[in-house]
């Protein structure tokens with residue numbers, strides 16, 4: 001693998017060099033003749049000039065500076081970095097999907113609508129919900145969508161005073177951010193010594209101001225929320241709603257459904273549980289499910305079948321449109337492919353495999369690393385490097401960076417915020433026993449290594465630790481002449 | 485089937501290490517009432533071969549003409565070179581996560597930096613983020629930025645902004661206690677109403693939804709006189725290669741969807757929204773930003789930066805809740821722009837605009853068809869049809885042509901008008917075929933009832 005730095009496109013430009021030439025057409029006229037000169041630019045855009053081969057090599061070399069699931073185990077907790085099956089990439093590239101224009105008539109897009117209709121139903125069954133919207137582009141947009149539904153629901157019922165959204169202190173940052181964006185007051189409740197929501201601390205908030213409690217289950221600690229039924233009862237008795245952050249749904253596939261636990265709204269991350277690639281940051285999809293009366297508030301449009309034809313329609317009390325067009329459609333195609341390939345039994349085995357792998361890895365690391373909550377975990381678990389930090393001055397970040405030297409991606413670090421020096425590990429079901437063993441052996445080795453070596457890691461990556469303070473203090477966010 | 489590699493023997497070893505007999509014991513923390521005791525009611529599993537056939541069958545029910553589609557209306561089909569898809573299928577790009585560990589994510593990070601740079605160059609802005617969900621969401625983000633920067637509450641939006649983006653603004657605006665004021669078009673061009681010191685920003689699109697090139701300089705100047713922030717939404721970003729850039733005519737925040745420059749139509753997503761702005765608004769921009777810095781040995785490197793704006797640091801005080809964005813789509817755009825270069829992108833824009841102007845000439849000479857607007861336009865043309873435009877679309881469909889966009893759904897004042905879009909992917913012969921179909925289509929329709 002070439003580890004040398006790759007110059008930017010802008011340093012490789014050569015005036016007059018061409019890459020790909022687009023189709024040309026002689027119409028015998030020039031549109032500029034009909035448009036006022038002050039609207040037109042005579043200067044060509046400032047873009048680099050390279051040959052096709054130069055562009056190809058540039059990006060292939062850049063790619064080689066990355067770790068991905070296909071190159072190594074990626075134990076990034078909360079992100080469910082499982083294998084991304086290539087059949088998904090094939091189906092998402094079928095011309096009948098990839099070339100379909102979003103504004104075409106429903107009659108000319110029946111195959112697309114049919115797929116969406118079935119995917120809605122499958123996700124409703126998997127989560128135990130009554131209705132699904134496929135529109136949100138990611139988990140965070142799903143959260144915001146659901147919270148706008150919550151707001152609309154209470155407005156309609158004349159309960160505008162319900163302004164409070166409660167989140168546990170272990171929640172993901174998007175939960176409080178989405179709640180605040182949707183106009184709610186955010187209240188954070190602590191977790192107890194067991195890692196569950198502290199019921200005593202929650203109680204005072206179960207009142208006429210409560211709009212919604214947002215829970216991740218399994219929680220971001222990788223633990224099944226023991227008090228879930230008590231919590232659901234309490235929230236509902238107070239007239240509130242229960243929201244399920246489905247980032248961790250992978251653990252429960254086929255074994256439990258948020259709907260059966262008392263959740264009223266859910267979002268799923270198709271780019272986690274349903275294997276669509278993360279793409280170095282996106283795109284994903286964050287479908288939202290709703291139960292009972294809330295189905296009427298889903299954003300427009302949803303797909304239904306009327307007289308044998310598939311149609312878009314707007315639910316009765318819909319919050320309206322939350323993005324353009326019909327969702328991250330090609331991501332939906334991938335998730336649908338994944339579900340059809342697995343069927344009910346295959347999905348159940350996915351969940352079980354994920355939980356088995358996590359517990360196995362935990363059993364291998366226990367005794368060598370401090371476990372934040374020593375319980376049977378679900379699909380992931382959290383270690384803490386607090387003692388290591390105190391005794392050896394080796395922090396969670398140091399261990400994470402040292403793993404990079406051994407060719408692994410790092411666990412999620414410093415999240416959830418309630419665990420000091422957190423290392424959150426999620427192996428996923430697609431890692432073999434041999435890989436899990438190699439990873440565990442490496443972790444054990446790092447635990448014994450010279451602290452200096454670990455603290456200064458990584459040593460064998462294309463670059464060493466970056467000066468993030470400088471990046472923020474003097475931001476260079478684009479290439480300019482004179483940079484080097 | 486599944487992708488779980490654990491053999492029965494593996495499972496035994498793993499369970500033994502954990503100290504359990506059965507995998508099901510690992511789920512004992514789920515209370516009985518919440519545990520699913522039946523199989524999920526889903527269709528039975530298919531083999532990879534069968535699933536491919538099933539999806540092919542679904543895809544074949546959609547109509548996807550290669551050259552004979554004249555729909556634009558916010559999603560544009562341009563030629564995409566083969567290298568783009570080859571690169572975005574590289575495992576190391578496609579199967580990586582958000583670059584939280586920069587030491588092993590320099591490929592993703594540098595490509596984001598290159599995306600930011602090229603989008604800044606195209607728009608004339610100083611900063612561009614690493615992508616947001618789509619162009620509509622980008623416009624919403626820009627409006628929120630302006631509300632928070634200005635401390636004012638009114639948002640004046642042109643009727644020429646994409647109708648779905650206007651719908652989005654209506655969905656989201658209450659959360660920020662903003663007030664939307666819609667500025668109607670006059671002969672297809674935006675005219676601002678009285679702007680006062682309550683106005684946080686104005687927002688217009690150019691080329692606008694009806695294809696018209698707005699007088700950006702005048703619209704931005706009026707906005708700034710009122711102390712408000714001019715937000716510009718870019719219609720089709722390839723137009724930036726040949727039209728004055730928003731940064732040149734006074735825009736301070738520029739948003740849009742980069743789909744037309746590198747991404748297939750994909751039935752509406754995933755695309756790549758972007759928010760770009762002038763330096764003074766930089767610390768209010770939502771989404772990820774990649775910055776250039778050095779590593780501990782002084783070598784050049786890239787990392788995510790100014791993260792104090794984001795949800796994972798600021799939680800309920802964050803400017804935006806975005807986490808997963810449209811990274812791989814932004815990479816496709818980056819590769820596309822590198823391949824096309826300045827000359828290529830200009831040729832794409834010129835070919836598109838020339839075909840549209842060629843069509844305009846032809847259609848104007850057809851019996852019964854009328855050009856609706858008398859304004860400069862880019863690659864979309866609004867045409868009034870003789871009789872029902874909806875019926876005409878059906879007739880064209882029967883001939884394998886995906887006709888224009890029926891604007892009366894969103895602009896009731898333009899009854900029986902179709903918005904036709906042209907790009908280099910159509911070619912002149914396809915335009916001739918469309919003109920021919922239009923000429924012959926309306927005859928049998930004459931006297932037909934209007935819908």
Ligand SMILES: Cc1ncc(COP(=O)(O)O)c(C=O)c1O
Pocket residue numbers: 078079138139140141172174175216220245247248269284286806807808
């Ligand atoms: C627990 C949890 N909730 C919500 C999210 C947000 O999802 P997305 O990144 O798809 O917006 C994440 C993803 O990182 C997560 O881990």
